[in-house]
Amino acid sequence: MFVIDCPWCGERDMSEFSCGGEAHIARxxxxxxxxxxxxxxxxxxxxxxxxxxxxxxxHAAGCRRWFNLLRNTATDQILAVYKMGDAEPNxxxxxxxxxxxEAPIGSGNDAVKLMKPGEAL
Amino acid sequence: xxxxxxxxxLIRQGLQGHTGWQAQWREPELKSTYDAVIIGGGAHGLATxxxxxxxxxxxxIAVLEKGWIGGGNSGRNTxxxxxxxxxxxxxxxxxxALKLWTTLGRDLNYNIMMxxxxxxxxxxxxxxxxxxxxxxxxxxxxxxxxxxxxxxxxKEFCPPISIDEDMRYPVIGGTLQRSGGVNRHxxxxxxxxxxxxxxxxxxIQQCEVTSIRTDAGEVTGxxxxxxxxxxPKIGSVAAGHSTIxxxxxxxxxxxESHPLQALVxxxxxPLIPCVVMSNxxxxxxxxxxxxxxxxxxxxxxxxxxxxxxxxxxxxxxMASLMELFPIFSRLRMMRQWGGIVxxxxxxxxxxxxxxxxxxxxxxxxxxxxxxxxxxxGHVFADLVANDTPNAIAAPFSLERFVTGDLxxxxxxxxxxx
Numbered sequence: 001m002f003v004i005d006c007p008w009c010g011e012r013d014m015s016e017f018s019c020g021g022e023a024h025i026a027r028x029x030x031x032x033x034x035x036x037x038x039x040x041x042x043x044x045x046x047x048x049x050x051x052x053x054x055x056x057x058x059h060a061a062g063c064r065r066w067f068n069l070l071r072n073t074a075t076d077q078i079l080a081v082y083k084m085g086d087a088e089p090n091x092x093x094x095x096x097x098x099x100x101x102e103a104p105i106g107s108g109n110d111a112v113k114l115m116k117p118g119e120a121l
Numbered sequence: 122x123x124x125x126x127x128x129x130x131l132i133r134q135g136l137q138g139h140t141g142w143q144a145q146w147r148e149p150e151l152k153s154t155y156d157a158v159i160i161g162g163g164a165h166g167l168a169t170x171x172x173x174x175x176x177x178x179x180x181x182i183a184v185l186e187k188g189w190i191g192g193g194n195s196g197r198n199t200x201x202x203x204x205x206x207x208x209x210x211x212x213x214x215x216x217x218a219l220k221l222w223t224t225l226g227r228d229l230n231y232n233i234m235m236x237x238x239x240x241x242x243x244x245x246x247x248x249x250x251x252x253x254x255x256x257x258x259x260x261x262x263x264x265x266x267x268x269x270x271x272x273x274x275x276k277e278f279c280p281p282i283s284i285d286e287d288m289r290y291p292v293i294g295g296t297l298q299r300s301g302g303v304n305r306h307x308x309x310x311x312x313x314x315x316x317x318x319x320x321x322x323x324x325i326q327q328c329e330v331t332s333i334r335t336d337a338g339e340v341t342g343x344x345x346x347x348x349x350x351x352x353p354k355i356g357s358v359a360a361g362h363s364t365i366x367x368x369x370x371x372x373x374x375x376x377e378s379h380p381l382q383a384l385v386x387x388x389x390x391p392l393i394p395c396v397v398m399s400n401x402x403x404x405x406x407x408x409x410x411x412x413x414x415x416x417x418x419x420x421x422x423x424x425x426x427x428x429x430x431x432x433x434x435x436x437x438x439m440a441s442l443m444e445l446f447p448i449f450s451r452l453r454m455m456r457q458w459g460g461i462v463x464x465x466x467x468x469x470x471x472x473x474x475x476x477x478x479x480x481x482x483x484x485x486x487x488x489x490x491x492x493x494x495x496x497x498g499h500v501f502a503d504l505v506a507n508d509t510p511n512a513i514a515a516p517f518s519l520e521r522f523v524t525g526d527l528x529x530x531x532x533x534x535x536x537x538x
Binding site (some may be wrong): 043 | 330332346362366368374378380423424425426429431466522525
């Protein structure tokens with residue numbers, strides 16, 4: 001659970017929002033020319049990154065407006081909130097050291113700690 | 122493997138003060154070459170390795186696990202077993218698994234505490250009742266045992282359920298799969314590990330795969346935190362981390378990873394005789410052999426790899442439990458946890474070859490992978506060994522997202538994903 005800083009309403013509990021999935025997926029131009037593979041890419045394939053991830057949220061129980069949110073999916077730390085149509089801001093975050101590694105703080109995974117606190121990043 | 126488990130051995134060990142028991146599996150060093158490597162030491166990965174060794178004679182193989190075996194979703198599910206899916210393809214694979222479950226304990230010489238206590242799926246309105254009745258008929262055509270119960274019969278089969286007509290979502294009936302039930306997740310993991318190890322499979326724990334080597338579109342080996350390995354075949358059974366493994370060979374996946382939470386109550390005397398699932402009220406509950414209620418519901422709505430989940434989801438789950446079972450109003454909850462589930466767009470798994478020769482993927486089980494464990498391992502082992510999917514696995518290829526031949530089990534899978 002996290003608190004989301006709605007660009008219009010300020011900080012609110014996550015339960016007021018609904019998640020709209022990965023951001024910045026534009027409907028391809030010239031879609032009448034597209035083959036099945038390209039459609040599959042657009043409709044189904046998702047980045048699903050562990051680490052930095054841009055997604056859309058809607059303040060469903062508030063102002064009901066959409067916005068983008070940049071979050072670290074390995075820790076759920078929110079890195080930036082920005083408006084629809086804006087480019088992804090260049091905010092750095094602590095990415096997992098190994099591809100499937102767990103961050104020292106915030107991963108919620110106490111069973112598999114591959115990265116120990118204080119370890120060099 | 123340590124000696125066979127039976128009553129004579131138990132007595133003999135008892136007389137020796139239980140000093141002679143051996144470890145259930147070895148802790149081997151990672152070798153530099155294997156005939157195949159399975160990534161992921163959960164129940165599906167271990168089942169794959171077990172069937173590869175047992176049915177396909179591939180004993181020079183390894184299971185690599187980044188944490189410890191069974192520490193991921195295998196240790197975080199609600200152990201519900203059923204096969205009452207709507208479509209032929211799903212019924213085939215889940216029923217295949219159900220048949221394997223019934224004898225798995227004996228096959229592994231390990232008590233997996235399989236209990237076929239029945240699974241109830243409740244209907245709360247006319248539309249839902251019609252859908253469930255249709256599913257009963259579809260199930261019967263596919264040889265899956267399934268029957269319709271009206272509200273009174275539901276109450277008789279599971280007395281603690283409230284069928285009060287004044288409820289916001291009154292129970293008007295339900296389907297029952299008597300062969301469904303629950304089992305013990307740790308025992309399944311340990312039993313599979315012990316049996317696979319006995320056949321020569323190396324189970325390497327605390328060993329994370331960091332990259333996969335390919336040459337001209339073929340798998341040649343992989344790098345791990347414990348060294349590098351040469352192998353012509355890799356089976357990825359990494360659940361929530363499937364995308365991360367597939368990204369290493371540039372195979373795009375239609376998967377999103379979400380936290381799924383479950384929780385258990387304080388122990389009670391035997392009370393709920395079966396598994397109860399409700400789609401509309403949205404909770405599922407069964408009682409463990411220790412007496413705890415094991416409760417689950419839906420996924421958190423956002424992509425995340427944090428094994429936690431959010432509080433409002435649990436709040437909703439508890440409200441649903443109260444609705445169905447008002448007698449639990451003063452019950453206290455003991456533990457809550459989250460696992461990372463790999464959700465596919467059509468709520469069906471992906472058991473498939475990929476464009477990279479020698480790289481096979483078994484993923485997308487989402488919120489319902491546990492029930493499929495032996496079936497999943499069985500057909501995936503077949504795919505890895507023969508390089509061609511068998512009739513059960515074929516509908517679950519990655520290709521279906523291009524051709525559009527989806528196995529769309531979303532509403533049909535009894536609990537909304």
